[in-house]
Amino acid sequence: MKPAINPNKIVVFTGAGISVSSGLEAFRDSDLRSVGQHEQLASPHAWNRRRKEVIEYYNWRRECAGKAQPTPAHLAIARLEQKYEVVVITQNVDDLHERAGSRDVIHLHGELRKVRCCGQHALVSDIGISPQYLGDTCPDGHELRPHVVWFGEQIMHYSETGRHFKTAAKVLVIGTSLQVDPAAKLPKKGRYRAEKLIVNPHFDVADRPYSYRIIHKEADSIVPDIVAAWLEGQRWDYGLGRA
Incomplete structure (x- = not known):
């Protein structure tokens, strides 16, 4: 029923x-830099191989969203x-x-303002518009990743x-x-x-x-x-x- x-x-x-x-239309549609980066960096594969670039890309997107x-x-x-x-x-x-x-x-x-733990419990934290840094970890010692859905994820x-x-x-x-x-x-x-x-x-x-x-x-x-x-x-x- x-x-x-x-x-x-x-x-x-x-x-x-x-x-x-x-003010977000540039990185959503018309900015070739962002479109190309999104296709290359929004994936677990990129996170495993190009982690610093992924973090910098999402720091940039977080900054853009904060200004919008x-x-x-x-x-x-x-x-x-x-x-x-x-x-x-x-x-x-x-x-x-x-x-x-x-x-x-x-x-x-997902949400640009948040990061989550790569460990078993996937703890989520709100960092606002602050940048994430390579090597940042959650309380249980696992590295943090952007709290967004990448290609290939549910x-x-x-x-x-x-x-x-x-x-x-x-x-x-x-x-x-x-x-x-x-x-x-x-x-x-x-x-x-x-x-x-x-x-x-x-x-x-x-x-x-x-x-x-x-x-x-x-x-x-x-x-x-x-x-x-x-x-x-x-x-x-x-x-x-x-x-």
Whole structure:
């Protein structure tokens, strides 16, 4: 039996597209240096063979993320908590949702602000925007690594996030192409009777999960309006605005 839908629950699922205006777009998409480095360094193999370079790369990304600012879309999502139980599920490793004010944020791919122990217990520590140094260890003496998901590793919290989708009355997907599994499968767990929207100016309608409405707009231009409608207790009609 499927779990009951919570009429007061919203799940917001975000990808890199929500941060276009944050100052992070350079290392997400257009900066060739970062794209090339990510392909070469974001793997357990690189950690084993090029550890110093991996640490320096993530120090740079942590510094970039620390300078970035939450966007109007991030801030609007946080306002939903004025009325609703909101769970933000993000593929992003920055902390922009938290800094915007969202209190329940689940990171599928880890967090730049954190490092974890390479030992058996995988203890996680928050280092903020401080750099990590080669040879840093946790209390049990094992070396620390960035707390991010690398190529070939499993995403975090998959079962937990799937349960959130199944119980949400509203689902808002922002800034992701839904092309990379297994994260791309999560929105498909949203219930038929839920109000479900995808905001992405480049989204291919052919890839639309069942019963989702597609809004081909940038997040900053439309998410605040969707949030305003929902806070007023209205459904959103992507063609007409508020229904």
